[in-house]
Amino acid sequence: MLLRRFYDENLAQASYLIGCQATGDAVVVDANRDIEQYVRAAAEEGLRLSHVTETHIHADFVSGSRELAGHTGAQLHLSAEGGKDWQYAFAESARARLLHDGDTIAVGNVRLDARHTPGHTPEHLTFLVTDTAATEYPMGALTGDFIFAGDVGRPDLLERAANIAGTMDGSARTLFASLKKFATLPDYLQLWPGHGAGSACGKALGAVPSTTLGYERIANWGLAASDEDEFVRLVLEGQPEPPRYFAHMKRINRDGPAMVGGIQSPRRIDGKQITPILDDGALVVDTRDAVTFVARHLAGTINIPLNRSFTTWAGSLIPYDREFFLLTGGDDPHVATEAARRLAMIDLECDGWFGRDTFDEARTETTSQVSVRALSTLLGEKGAFVLDVRGDAEWEHGHLTGVRNIPLGQLGDHLDELPRDVPIVVHCQSGGRSAIAASILAANGFDNVASLTGGFAEWAASGLPIERP
Numbered sequence: 001m002l003l004r005r006f007y008d009e010n011l012a013q014a015s016y017l018i019g020c021q022a023t024g025d026a027v028v029v030d031a032n033r034d035i036e037q038y039v040r041a042a043a044e045e046g047l048r049l050s051h052v053t054e055t056h057i058h059a060d061f062v063s064g065s066r067e068l069a070g071h072t073g074a075q076l077h078l079s080a081e082g083g084k085d086w087q088y089a090f091a092e093s094a095r096a097r098l099l100h101d102g103d104t105i106a107v108g109n110v111r112l113d114a115r116h117t118p119g120h121t122p123e124h125l126t127f128l129v130t131d132t133a134a135t136e137y138p139m140g141a142l143t144g145d146f147i148f149a150g151d152v153g154r155p156d157l158l159e160r161a162a163n164i165a166g167t168m169d170g171s172a173r174t175l176f177a178s179l180k181k182f183a184t185l186p187d188y189l190q191l192w193p194g195h196g197a198g199s200a201c202g203k204a205l206g207a208v209p210s211t212t213l214g215y216e217r218i219a220n221w222g223l224a225a226s227d228e229d230e231f232v233r234l235v236l237e238g239q240p241e242p243p244r245y246f247a248h249m250k251r252i253n254r255d256g257p258a259m260v261g262g263i264q265s266p267r268r269i270d271g272k273q274i275t276p277i278l279d280d281g282a283l284v285v286d287t288r289d290a291v292t293f294v295a296r297h298l299a300g301t302i303n304i305p306l307n308r309s310f311t312t313w314a315g316s317l318i319p320y321d322r323e324f325f326l327l328t329g330g331d332d333p334h335v336a337t338e339a340a341r342r343l344a345m346i347d348l349e350c351d352g353w354f355g356r357d358t359f360d361e362a363r364t365e366t367t368s369q370v371s372v373r374a375l376s377t378l379l380g381e382k383g384a385f386v387l388d389v390r391g392d393a394e395w396e397h398g399h400l401t402g403v404r405n406i407p408l409g410q411l412g413d414h415l416d417e418l419p420r421d422v423p424i425v426v427h428c429q430s431g432g433r434s435a436i437a438a439s440i441l442a443a444n445g446f447d448n449v450a451s452l453t454g455g456f457a458e459w460a461a462s463g464l465p466i467e468r469p
Contacts, residue, residue, distance in 0.1 A: 020108025055144025082123030090256030119175020120153030140190030149206030187214025245315030
């Protein structure tokens with residue numbers, strides 16, 4: 001048996017190629033949209049992709065299962081569990097085999113046994129992996145978003161991301177039951193989860209690529225919990241805000257992702273076109289780092305730095321129904337290609353990119369900065385409106401007295417509630433999100449906006465007053 005793990009750092013997402021070297025058959029589990037990586041890896045290993053499957057309907061990236069199966073001619077296998085509301089709408093047209101609890105996928109001498117493990121989602125499957133040429137006992141389990149290293153899948157996304165009201169408590173109790181049932185399997189069972197540290201599919205995921213059921217039984221709070229009510233309280237407490245794009249991902253992955261024929265590189269646009277494009281109301285996203293953007297940027301552009309958080313904030317702040325362009329600030333096409341690849345992973349397609357010449361063609365400006373001490377004085381004189389763009393959990397842990405909290409991903413929905421006749425000072429934990437928020441406000445006509453240098457962390461370290469629950 002051969003196992004290869006593919007890990008996308010920007011999505012904190014893992015997918016797997018499992019092959020039988022005796023027969024040359026292989027299966028890919030939880031493919032993302034970059035299907036070429038799996039085709040290439042199979043060829044390198046001398047394998048043919050005969051099967052494709054996934055653990056559940058994903059919310060944080062576009063599934064590549066449908067396209068990979070169509071491209072290679074592999075048999076697609078999809079969950080039939082979870083009830084009528086959580087069936088794959090494209091299963092029949094894709095000629096998918098529907099899987100129920102206890103069904104198997106034979107990949108040469110390797111067997112994948114489907115186990116229904118609902119809670120994170122109603123249809124979720126975990127696959128027990130057995131190398132039957134060696135033993136009838138499973139070696140490991142592909143746990144998807146059910147069990148992670150150090151954490152368990154969050155059961156609140158149906159309500160908070162897919163807007164299905166009243167499902168959190170019931171999903172949490174279902175997850176508790178699934179964990180208790182799964183925990184009866186042997187300690188030696190290796191666990192290969194679908195996400196690592198940084199994913200919004202849990203709140204405290206570990207960074208190690210794999211673990212064992214025995215270790216998680218000791219170290220994972222979710223498996224260690226014995227009281228159902230206490231488990232429900234803990235699993236729902238402190239979960240981060242799901243990125244806004246999760247609802248869109250859930251819908252297209254259920255109904256059927258488009259067959260895009262590979263990820264395309266965007267076209268470069270002459271800098272002379274920037275002014276008419278901005279005047280027409282198009283969105284221009286500057287991908288440079290926050291420090292560089294704050295020092296000098298094109299008026300009317302917003303800043304989403306091309307770092308590990310780029311996908312999260314792009315999916316939360318770029319509307320799916322609006323034309324948008326990228327501005328890299330340089331002339332290297334690979335930067336634009338990488339940004340476009342990350343956007344394609346969440347079904348966003350830019351209409352082109354601008355380079356360095358753009359700065360010679362349009363008005364530039366800076367973002368004002370306010371120090372902690374200066375903000376303290378402004379608050380004392382009631383001379384500013386302060387906006388905290390951290391998440392709910394961060395806010396509840398401690399915040400400045402009398403300020404407004406709107407998590408960054410929700411800012412666009414609340415612009416009409418913010419004053420335009422007084423200075424606005426934006427802050428987050430350390431400064432990255434506040435730079436993004438300040439750029440959004442400025443692009444929407446707020447002409448007196450500043451960002452707090454050092455953010456809440458510097459405020460707290462300075463010994464200034466903090467309101468705590």
